[in-house]
Amino acid sequence: MRDVTVLGIESSCDETAASVVRNGRDMMSSVVLSQIEVHQAFGGVVPEVASRAHTEMMTRVIEQALRDAKTTFSDLDAIAVTYGPGLVGALFVGVTTAKSLALATGLPLIGVHHLAGHMVASALSHGATPPYLVLIASGGHTDLINVLASGEMVRLGKTRDDAAGEAFDKVARAMRLGYPGGPAISEAAKRGDPTRYAFPIAKLPDGPFDFSFSGLKSAVMLVLDKEKRAGKESSIPDLAASFQEAVVQALCAKTEAALLQTGQQTLVLAGGVAANEALRLALRARCDALGVEFVVPPVALCTDNAAMIAAAGYDRYVRGLFDDLTLTGVATASI
Numbered sequence: 044m045r046d047v048t049v050l051g052i053e054s055s056c057d058e059t060a061a062s063v064v065r066n067g068r069d070m071m072s073s074v075v076l077s078q079i080e081v082h083q084a085f086g087g088v089v090p091e092v093a094s095r096a097h098t099e100m101m102t103r104v105i106e107q108a109l110r111d112a113k114t115t116f117s118d119l120d121a122i123a124v125t126y127g128p129g130l131v132g133a134l135f136v137g138v139t140t141a142k143s144l145a146l147a148t149g150l151p152l153i154g155v156h157h158l159a160g161h162m163v164a165s166a167l168s169h170g171a172t173p174p175y176l177v178l179i180a181s182g183g184h185t186d187l188i189n190v191l192a193s194g195e196m197v198r199l200g201k202t203r204d205d206a207a208g209e210a211f212d213k214v215a216r217a218m219r220l221g222y223p224g225g226p227a228i229s230e231a232a233k234r235g236d237p238t239r240y241a242f243p244i245a246k247l248p249d250g251p252f253d254f255s256f257s258g259l260k261s262a263v264m265l266v267l268d269k270e271k272r273a274g275k276e277s278s279i280p281d282l283a284a285s286f287q288e289a290v291v292q293a294l295c296a297k298t299e300a301a302l303l304q305t306g307q308q309t310l311v312l313a314g315g316v317a318a319n320e321a322l323r324l325a326l327r328a329r330c331d332a333l334g335v336e337f338v339v340p341p342v343a344l345c346t347d348n349a350a351m352i353a354a355a356g357y358d359r360y361v362r363g364l365f366d367d368l369t370l371t372g373v374a375t376a377s378i
């Protein structure tokens with residue numbers, strides 16, 4: 044088959060990103076403009092501010108991605124864009140840009156589910172192909188997905204409340220560690236004792252592969268509050284380490300159970316929380332014990348980026364799955 048070159052566009056949260064990927068594997072460019080600094084002053088992502096920042100930067104980011112790949116629109120075969128889930132105003136910016144470009148160039152348009160993007164990030168880094176089990180842990184999602192073949196997947200479990208990354212962000216905020224919380228907590232945790240506090244791990248007997256992190260988040264906040272009222276200064280490193288340990292144990296336990304039930308021989312870790320070193324180490328140890336291959340892309344491909352969207356767009360291109368100009372951004376979208 045001839046080469047297929049796809050431009051990917053991502054704007055579901057606070058990263059404005061564009062990338063050119065050839066044949067779903069060869070990353071020719073990947074530009075990610077983080078808005079973190081814009082949102083830090085507010086302690087979290089402000090949707091309206093995110094949409095404005097995407098609008099200001101989107102065309103420049105796309106131009107840069109084309110330049111880095113030494114590509115022009117005439118070299119492209121399709122335009123892939125994240126349509127959801129995410130912040131709807133932010134998604135509109137990417138989707139409207141992609142539709143305008145498709146209309147102007149005559150290139151086919153491909154709407155990509157954000158999680159389908161996270162799922163194929165390992166194809167870009169490791170050339171991984173299904174079947175595999177994927178754990179996606181990000182600011183918006185905590186999902187265990189059994190990928191049987193390209194485009195054929197079953198969601199085994201999801202979070203009932205906060206996503207893992209969201210819990211990191213909220214707990215960090217309560218500890219005044221700033222935004223985003225994940226990197227700040229993992230840094231503080233390095234100096235802390237993970238056994239100092241025994242935090243709860245939700246069992247959820249009616250959903251063996253589901254997650255819940257809001258009880259854990261409340262437990263940490265309760266300790267902070269209690270110690271403050273008792274006039275004690277909380278040990279942030281110990282709290283961070285104990286909280287992180289509880290998240291890691293919950294993610295590992297459910298993932299191990301899903302590996303045992305599905306018999307999958309490969310585990311792929313994806314999403315921004317995959318940057319967490321303690322989580323990587325713990326999952327690798329469980330996989331080693333089970334004789335399962337553990338695949339985790341580099342951090343730049345775990346956090347939001349457009350290369351994963353272009354790669355997932357390629358998978359739809361080869362299956363002839365295109366969208367028309369009625370494509371729109373949606374806040375929630377089932378996989």
Ligand code: KG4
Pocket residue numbers: 056180181182183184207208209211212223224225226229314315316317318319320345346347
């Ligand atoms: O996948 P992502 O870039 O965006 C979403 O789709 O949500 O994930 C961002 C999330 C944030 O909640 C951030 O706090 C978390 O990933 N994160 C981490 C770490 N680095 C980023 N969580 C734990 N440990 C980290 N080192």
Ligand code: ZN
Pocket residue numbers: 157161181182314315346347
């Ligand atoms: Zn994401």
